[in-house]
Amino acid sequence: MAATDTISDMLTRIRNACLVKHPTTQVPSTKMTRSIAKVLQEEGFIENYEEMGEGIKKHLSLSLRYQGKNRQPTINTLKRVSKPGLRVYSKRKDIPRVLGGIGIAIISTSRGVMTDREARRQGVGGEILCYIW
Secondary structure (H helix, E strand, O other), rough: OOOOOOOHHHHHHHHHHHOOOEEEEEEEEHHHHHHHHHHHHHHOOOEEEEEEEEHHHEEEEEEEEEOOOOOEEOOEEEEEOOEEEEEEEOOOOHOOOHHHHOOEEEEEEEEEEEHHHHHHHHHHOOEEEOOOO
């Protein structure tokens, strides 16, 4: 059974891997999941990611990041905002601040997938994909 919402699938896989402290997790590779992985790496939520496999069987291997002796996951919460059944869009003036700027919102804009900070800086709005902190 193929997941219809690849973004929710990706977030759930990362959430589950963090809960059991796996060093890496794999998610199906699409343009969107690659873009989200790139933003997560730039913001320091994951160490890095690489694409593996070939053809239709491609997947991304995400190296998760932990802190301290007890290996607390860097990612505390992943929250899907815009779902296939209910899309959530935001004008550039109305882009939400996640936890007063502690977390990030990942937004799909006409200029690509970026954080809420970057979207505000470039003056673009778009679809709010998820919140992460």
